[in-house]
Amino acid sequence: MANVPEDLHYSKDHEWVRVEGNTAVVGITDYAQNSLGDVVYVEVPKAGDVFAANESFGSVESVKAVSEVFSPVSGEVSGINEALNDEPEKVNQDPYGQGWMIRVEMSNPGEVDSLLTAAEYEDFTKAETE
Amino acid sequence: MHRRLGGRMVDFGGWDMPVQYPAGTIEEHLRTRKHAGLFDVSHMGEIDVRGADAIALVNYLTSNDAAKLVDGQAQYSALTTPAGTVIDDLLVYSFAGDHLLLVVNAGTTTKDWEWITSHHRDESVTLKNVSSDYCQLALQGPDALGILQKLTDLPLAEINYYHFVAGSVDGVPSIVSRTGYTGEDGFEVYAAADKAEQLWNKMLDAGNCGSDTGVLPCGLAARNTLRLEAGMALYGHEIDETTTLLEANLGWICKLNKGDFIGRERLAEQKQAGVHKRLVGFEVTERGIARDGQDVVINGERIGKVTSGSPAPYLKKNIGMAYVPTAVATEGRQIQIDVRGKPVSAQIVKTPFYKREK
Numbered sequence: 137m138a139n140v141p142e143d144l145h146y147s148k149d150h151e152w153v154r155v156e157g158n159t160a161v162v163g164i165t166d167y168a169q170n171s172l173g174d175v176v177y178v179e180v181p182k183a184g185d186v187f188a189a190n191e192s193f194g195s196v197e198s199v200k201a202v203s204e205v206f207s208p209v210s211g212e213v214s215g216i217n218e219a220l221n222d223e224p225e226k227v228n229q230d231p232y233g234q235g236w237m238i239r240v241e242m243s244n245p246g247e248v249d250s251l252l253t254a255a256e257y258e259d260f261t262k263a264e265t266e
Numbered sequence: 267m268h269r270r271l272g273g274r275m276v277d278f279g280g281w282d283m284p285v286q287y288p289a290g291t292i293e294e295h296l297r298t299r300k301h302a303g304l305f306d307v308s309h310m311g312e313i314d315v316r317g318a319d320a321i322a323l324v325n326y327l328t329s330n331d332a333a334k335l336v337d338g339q340a341q342y343s344a345l346t347t348p349a350g351t352v353i354d355d356l357l358v359y360s361f362a363g364d365h366l367l368l369v370v371n372a373g374t375t376t377k378d379w380e381w382i383t384s385h386h387r388d389e390s391v392t393l394k395n396v397s398s399d400y401c402q403l404a405l406q407g408p409d410a411l412g413i414l415q416k417l418t419d420l421p422l423a424e425i426n427y428y429h430f431v432a433g434s435v436d437g438v439p440s441i442v443s444r445t446g447y448t449g450e451d452g453f454e455v456y457a458a459a460d461k462a463e464q465l466w467n468k469m470l471d472a473g474n475c476g477s478d479t480g481v482l483p484c485g486l487a488a489r490n491t492l493r494l495e496a497g498m499a500l501y502g503h504e505i506d507e508t509t510t511l512l513e514a515n516l517g518w519i520c521k522l523n524k525g526d527f528i529g530r531e532r533l534a535e536q537k538q539a540g541v542h543k544r545l546v547g548f549e550v551t552e553r554g555i556a557r558d559g560q561d562v563v564i565n566g567e568r569i570g571k572v573t574s575g576s577p578a579p580y581l582k583k584n585i586g587m588a589y590v591p592t593a594v595a596t597e598g599r600q601i602q603i604d605v606r607g608k609p610v611s612a613q614i615v616k617t618p619f620y621k622r623e624k
Binding site for chain 1: 285286290291292293295487490491553554555557576577579606
């Protein structure tokens with residue numbers, strides 16, 4: 137069973153958001169990393185890049201496939217997880233911790249309210265699996 | 267059976283196949299290189315050819331020389347079109363002068379069967395599509411021999427590469443063939459379809475599945491990365507009905523002097539004139555992973571296409587194969603791959619990328 141922490145917000149594209157003040161920390165969920173398999177490459181934007189909600193901000197590649205990742209919120213990238221350059225497997229090992237991808241200074245923090253709660257996301261992934 | 271092991275299934279040409287097991291593609295790949303991996307490849311097609319003119323028919327349909335086979339030998343070959351392109355690649359097994367077995371790709375079995383039967387005019391040859399009669403398990407890796415030997419009295423070490431024997435494995439009548447699609451030593455075992463689960467479980471047990479150095483069940487994703495490192499062609503990628511055997515570097519299975527076969531004339535012409543494009547291997551030299559279908563670029567010009575591109579788990583590089591104009595198909599040549607709009611540098615290298623130590 138995939139791990140879905142209570143305190144995070146989730147998108148239907150399988151990203152998670154941790155809200156820290158006006159900053160959103162973004163990564164992909166345990167369910168997503170498990171579906172992808174061994175992550176071998178993560179491409180993230182540069183600090184300063186601006187994304188709208190649901191816009192693709194990078195990609196995650198497993199041995200077999202490439203998946204785009206989408207920013208659940210609008211804003212400017214204020215930090216990226218450079219450790220993933222050398223250790224992309226952190227996305228598999230610790231998707232909600234060391235596997236985080238970007239930090240976004242939100243231009244519209246209200247967008248977080250339209251994301252899924254942990255319980256909603258769990259139901260959503262169950263429906264997808266069936 | 268595979269679901270019970272936690273395999274993630276996909277529809278593969280109508281077959282419900284495991285892409286990977288819980289260990290993951292990288293571990294499956296590495297375990298096969300270092301110890302052993304077990305692959306269920308029962309989806310492969312089998313066509314039985316019997317009769318006095320069996321070799322004559324197969325020799326007319328395929329590019330390699332089936333007349334050279336001795337009983338108990340297998341041969342890599344191709345079904346060719348009149349244009350010298352490829353209907354399918356296959357293994358031809360010789361049981362006797364009047365009995366051959368063609369092992370073909372799953373997705374092309376129906377097409378192959380129609381092609382073969384449409385050229386079959388000699389009533390002394392009997393063709394039978396026996397694909398659903400057989401299961402096929404591939405036990406691959408340096409430990410494969412020791413594991414399989416626990417289940418059979420057949421002297422496995424005495425079977426030469428690309429040879430096979432018939433005998434009993436765990437009491438099940440089987441064909442044991444020293445062949446594979448991984449670049450490792452190993453065996454492919456054919457038996458009655460309903461014995462798949464028994465043989466699968468016995469091979470996992472005999473190989474200490476569960477220990478860190480034991481055999482691992484492997485899915486299609488690892489099968490693909492292993493064959494790519496070993497520089498082997500995959501039908502629908504490196505070879506198809508638009509590329510000739512010579513362009514695909516498969517001149518070694520074109521026996522132009524064996525007598526007439528479909529495509530011989532065109533292949534002989536092409537050999538004389540030289541090919542315009544050629545399959546090459548490449549290594550990505552900066553960050554990025556090339557993928558199937560991406561363009562090969564030199565000086566901004568799109569000059570070719572990637573046929574297979576992937577991370578290579580054992581070599582820890584990102585590699586691929588591509589068709590490029592013959593003029594640039596030289597080792598060391600710098601190229602770029604258009605990775606979703608971003609040019610990524612790569613270099614043409616010699617294949618196979620990986621060669622096991624013997």
